[in-house]
Every structure is written in C-alpha cells, then in structure tokens.
Amino acid sequence: MREMKKLLATFIVSAAIVVPALATTWYVSPDGKKKNPGTSPAEPLNSIWKAVEQAAPGDKILVAAGNYTGKAACGFIEIDKPVELYGGYSADFSSRDIAKNLTTIRPSMDMNATPPKNGTVEFNITDPKGNTVFDGFIIDHSEVNAYHSKEGKPEGVETGMWLEPPTKGDYPYASLKKYLMYGNTDGTITISNCLFLNSSNYALNLNHLTGTVNIRNNVFLSSRMMACNVSCRSANKFATKMNFEYNTVLFTWSRTKDFGDMGYGVRALSKVDANISHNILGLSIMSGFDNSKNNTKGEAKVTLDDNIFFLNKKGDVSYTVSPSVKYLKVDSAAFEDFEDTDGIESCEDNIALKDPSVFKGMLDQAYLEGFLSASYTEKTDFDPNSEANQLRAALGMNKQGSITSKVSMYANKYPFSENTMKLFGAVKGHGAQALPNK
Numbered sequence: 158m159r160e161m162k163k164l165l166a167t168f169i170v171s172a173a174i175v176v177p178a179l180a181t182t183w184y185v186s187p188d189g190k191k192k193n194p195g196t197s198p199a200e201p202l203n204s205i206w207k208a209v210e211q212a213a214p215g216d217k218i219l220v221a222a223g224n225y226t227g228k229a230a231c232g233f234i235e236i237d238k239p240v241e242l243y244g245g246y247s248a249d250f251s252s253r254d255i256a257k258n259l260t261t262i263r264p265s266m267d268m269n270a271t272p273p274k275n276g277t278v279e280f281n282i283t284d285p286k287g288n289t290v291f292d293g294f295i296i297d298h299s300e301v302n303a304y305h306s307k308e309g310k311p312e313g314v315e316t317g318m319w320l321e322p323p324t325k326g327d328y329p330y331a332s333l334k335k336y337l338m339y340g341n342t343d344g345t346i347t348i349s350n351c352l353f354l355n356s357s358n359y360a361l362n363l364n365h366l367t368g369t370v371n372i373r374n375n376v377f378l379s380s381r382m383m384a385c386n387v388s389c390r391s392a393n394k395f396a397t398k399m400n401f402e403y404n405t406v407l408f409t410w411s412r413t414k415d416f417g418d419m420g421y422g423v424r425a426l427s428k429v430d431a432n433i434s435h436n437i438l439g440l441s442i443m444s445g446f447d448n449s450k451n452n453t454k455g456e457a458k459v460t461l462d463d464n465i466f467f468l469n470k471k472g473d474v475s476y477t478v479s480p481s482v483k484y485l486k487v488d489s490a491a492f493e494d495f496e497d498t499d500g501i502e503s504c505e506d507n508i509a510l511k512d513p514s515v516f517k518g519m520l521d522q523a524y525l526e527g528f529l530s531a532s533y534t535e536k537t538d539f540d541p542n543s544e545a546n547q548l549r550a551a552l553g554m555n556k557q558g559s560i561t562s563k564v565s566m567y568a569n570k571y572p573f574s575e576n577t578m579k580l581f582g583a584v585k586g587h588g589a590q591a592l593p594n595k
Contacts, residue, residue, distance in 0.1 A: 184197065195207070218243070219243050263299065304320060306327055311566050315569070321414075349372075365397040369400065381410045398432070404423075405583070421447035425450075434461075436588060453500045468510075518579070
C-alpha cells in the first residue's frame with residue numbers, strides 16, 4: 158500500500174510538471190479600475206500597460222472601446238512579453254466589432270513632453286518561441302504632430318503641412334517624429350486588423366531576430382517616409398520571414414518637404430524572406446514597393462504577387478541599377494524584367510488599379526486632390542552685380558543670394574471619420590478585407 162501511495166504521489170508530481178499552466182484572459186476598459194483584479198469582464202483594469210505588466214507570456218488581453226495611454230499618462234505603451242492583445246470589444250465585453258467599438262492609442266500633444274524612446278507602441282520581445290498578437294487597434298499621431306497654419310494647405314484640407322522639429326508653429330510642442338509602432342522582436346509576431354494613421358516617421362518598424370512577422374489586414378494612411386519596414390537582426394540570412402498580406406497602404410509621404418527621398422509603401426530588406434501579396438499599394442510619393450535595399454545577390458527570397466498598385470508618383474516599384482534607383486510601373490512593357498532583379502523570387506499577377514472610383518466615399522476628396530497635385534518649388538534670388546555683392550567681393554567675401562521654397566502640400570493630417578473604416582473591405586480579395594465582428 159505504501160508503495161502504491163509513493164507511485165501515486167510520483168505520478169501526480171510528474172503530471173504537474175508536464176501539464177502547462179492555462180493562459181489567463183485579462184480585461185481592460187476605460188471604466189475599469191487600476192486595483193481591479195482584471196480577470197473578469199465585471200472587474201476590468203483601466204489600462205493596457207497595467208494588463209501587460211500583470212500578464213504572463215501566452216495570456217490574452219481583451220480591450221474595450223476607448224482611448225488608451227501609457228504608464229503615468231505617457232503617450233506610449235511598452236509590451237515586453239509575448240501576449241495577445243485584441244481591441245474592439247463592447248463595454249461589457251459581450252461582443253466584438255472593431256469598426257464600431259473604436260479602440261485607439263492616440264496620444265495628445267501635451268504628452269510630447271515625455272516622448273517615447275522609439276515608438277508609440279513599442280515591443281521588446283526576446284522569446285524565440287513566443288507568440289505575440291496585436292489586433293484591432295487604431296494607432297494615431299494626429300494630435301502629436303505640429304502643422305503649419307497656412308503653408309502647404311490645399312483648399313478643403315484640415316491642416317497645413319507637417320512641421321519638422323524643432324519648428325512647432327502655433328503648437329506648444331514640436332512634432333513627435335517617432336514611429337507609430339516599433340520593436341526589437343523575436344518569435345512569431347502578428348499585427349492585424351489595425352489602422353495606422355498620420356505617422357510622423359515610419360508607421361511600423363520592426364527589427365526581428367528569428368521567426369515570422371505577419372502583417373495582415375491593416376490600413377496605413379498618411380505615413381511619413383514609409384508604411385512598413387521589417388529588418389532581420391540575426392547574423393543568419395533569412396532567419397526572419399515577413400508576410401505582408403491584404404493590407405491597404407495609401408498616402409505615403411517623403412522624408413523632407415522637397416520630396417527628395419523615401420516615400421515608399423513597403424520595403425524588402427536583405428536577409429528577410431518576404432512574401433508581399435494581395436495588397437493595395439497606392440498614392441506614394443516615390444513607389445508602392447521598394448527593393449533598393451535588398452542586396453541579397455544570387456539568392457531570391459522575395460515574392461511580390463497579386464498586388465494592386467494605385468497612382469504611385471514615381472513608380473509602382475523601385476530597385477537599384479547601380480549606382481541609381483530605377484522606378485517602374487506595373488503596366489509598363491519593362492515590368493516583366495523586374496522578376497530578374499536580385500532578391501526577387503516571384504513577381505506575378507500584379508496590376509494597376511483601373512477604376513479608382515472603388516474608393517469613392519471612403520477617401521477624403523480634398524486630401525486626395527491635394528496629394529495628386531502636390532508640388533515643391535524653389536526660387537533663387539541672386540544678383541552677382543548688386544551693390545551688396547560688389548562690396549562683399551571687394552572685401553574678399555563670398556557673394557550671397559537667397560532661396561525661397563514653397564510646397565503645396567506635405568504630410569498634412571489625414572482626417573479620421575466614419576468613412577475611414579470603410580477602407581476595410583473596399584476591394585474584395587485585395588487590400589484590407591472586412592473586419593471581424595466577433
């Protein structure tokens with residue numbers, strides 16, 4: 158009998174060791190309280206950061222409609238463990254409708270006094286076996302950007318052009334100039350069913366170590382410089398795989414107001430195994446897809462298939478023809494040669510959007526018209542024979558002139574409205590599809 162008890166005790170201990178702990182579901186609502194247990198819909202926590210702090214790896218965090226900030230009312234939220242976060246829930250958590258129950262991370266201008274290190278949502282994930290999900294949120298820099306009151310303001314557009322720090326115009330602080338989402342990540346990362354709006358830098362920038370980054374069914378609007386950038390920080394080639402699928406990317410601006418560089422929808426980088434498919438990539442200052450930083454010679458890992466390109470200004474794709482960057486439209490005769498570019502494994506069934514009216518009633522018309530006609534001009538005023546320049550020359554000094562620049566529109570605030578969420582599901586089979594409502 159004693160032996161039987163020993164065996165039974167050993168079995169119980171062994172079972173306790175091998176059976177994994179059950180994941181906990183946490184609840185977050187603006188109506189919650191910091192000291193609530195947070196593990197039931199009736200007693201939710203009041204902040205995302207607190208739920209992340211208390212959660213264990215593998216836990217789920219359900220977030221009700223409302224606007225959320227970081228610890229001590231800072232405008233950024235840090236996620237330091239592999240958890241699953243889902244926005245779009247009703248106040249009582251009885252239903253989920255992302256398009257109706259808007260769950261936002263939208264910092265205010267006064268929060269620029271305590272800026273994030275890198276991004277408004279920042280991941281620091283070190284678990285190579287972890288599974289991190291961020292689903293159903295609106296991340297928005299509309300209120301932390303400074304805009305000119307008059308310059309670069311087409312008729313009907315809400316603001317003037319975006320102001321480069323330290324210029325702040327009529328605002329108490331300069332523009333934030335950080336990423337909407339940034340991360341040093343590992344394992345499996347899934348970013349889905351989100352709206353990225355008015356980013357003052359790249360909208361999404363992840364430095365991944367090993368595993369897969371899934372970026373699916375998102376809308377990116379008015380990103381400065383680039384919508385999506387995923388790099389591999391492993392020493393091993395192709396330790397990172399990126400799936401960029403069913404996203405809608407529109408209105409990507411440039412690094413500077415002269416439209417001189419950057420301005421890409423999504424970029425492929427060396428060492429990243431990238432699958433870019435079924436997206437709508439349009440209205441970029443430069444190109445919808447950029448391959449100019451993919452220097453993986455002789456090793457093709459990027460697939461660019463079944464995408465729709467839409468009114469990109471310089472080209473639909475860009476790539477390096479040493480030492481220059483070349484731009485191509487998908488409907489040009491030369492586009493079929495793009496498949497022979499270094500790093501490109503497949504480039505099939507990409508098309509140009511033939512009927513832009515599919516976005517009627519969804520895109521802000523004044524913003525669209527302003528973007529399509531956006532221009533930058535410079536005027537030089539230099540008279541070498543002016544009295545002042547003659548005197549400067551006589552004194553052995555350089556002659557002087559002035560340059561006046563003017564831009565008709567640059568990274569202006571894109572207005573959020575109920576029509577914005579209609580971009581989810583605008584084109585069946587391409588771009589962001591209809592949002593889940595359960």
